[in-house]
Amino acid sequence: MAIITDRHVSIYQTTISAVRDALGRNATIYLAPTQVECVYCILDPVRNVSSGITASGYDWTTHDDYVSPYNDKVCPECQGIGYTETANTVTVQGTSKNLDYNDTDDKNIGVFKPGDIRFSCDLADALVDSSDVNGETYFDRARSVTFDGVNYKVVNTSKSGLRDLYTLRVIMERTNK
Numbered sequence: 472m473a474i475i476t477d478r479h480v481s482i483y484q485t486t487i488s489a490v491r492d493a494l495g496r497n498a499t500i501y502l503a504p505t506q507v508e509c510v511y512c513i514l515d516p517v518r519n520v521s522s523g524i525t526a527s528g529y530d531w532t533t534h535d536d537y538v539s540p541y542n543d544k545v546c547p548e549c550q551g552i553g554y555t556e557t558a559n560t561v562t563v564q565g566t567s568k569n570l571d572y573n574d575t576d577d578k579n580i581g582v583f584k585p586g587d588i589r590f591s592c593d594l595a596d597a598l599v600d601s602s603d604v605n606g607e608t609y610f611d612r613a614r615s616v617t618f619d620g621v622n623y624k625v626v627n628t629s630k631s632g633l634r635d636l637y638t639l640r641v642i643m644e645r646t647n648k
């Protein structure tokens with residue numbers, strides 16, 4: 472019977488990390504954008520949209536998107552929505568494998584579509600709360616992921632490791648060709 476010692480675990484972890492550092496590439500994870508109240512206009516608290524009134528201290532006519540006279544009533548910053556959005560992204564380095572429907576290993580982990588990839592990274596890099604290995608990862612929250620110039624959606628995430636959880640595997644499906 473083979474016995475896995477702490478030393479083996481340590482060697483394995485170090486090797487995996489070294490491979491990821493050498494071959495890993497960045498995956499960009501797109502999370503829900505952060506919404507903030509527009510500073511250019513006053514929010515209508517009843518309808519929860521822009522009131523169309525300029526906030527004091529801002530001059531719409533100097534805004535790049537200002538078009539007179541139409542924009543005299545529409546805030547050029549938020550287009551009347553009352554809120555502006557800031558993109559929220561996280562980058563995680565990892566390696567990928569193209570999944571093949573005919574690959575037995577891939578079948579065993581539930582992959583059925585050719586063209587999908589399995590992205591692997593250090594779990595610690597992807598945890599929303601780095602102190603909770605059982606917690607949610609950024610991939611669980613992802614709206615989309617870009618890797619090697621291709622857009623994906625996350626199909627499934629799984630954590631694994633010897634004894635301790637330290638690897639995250641993410642099955643992703645292409646959303647563009």
Ligand SMILES: [Zn+2]
Pocket residue numbers: 509510511512513521546547548549550551552553554
């Ligand atoms: Zn506005």
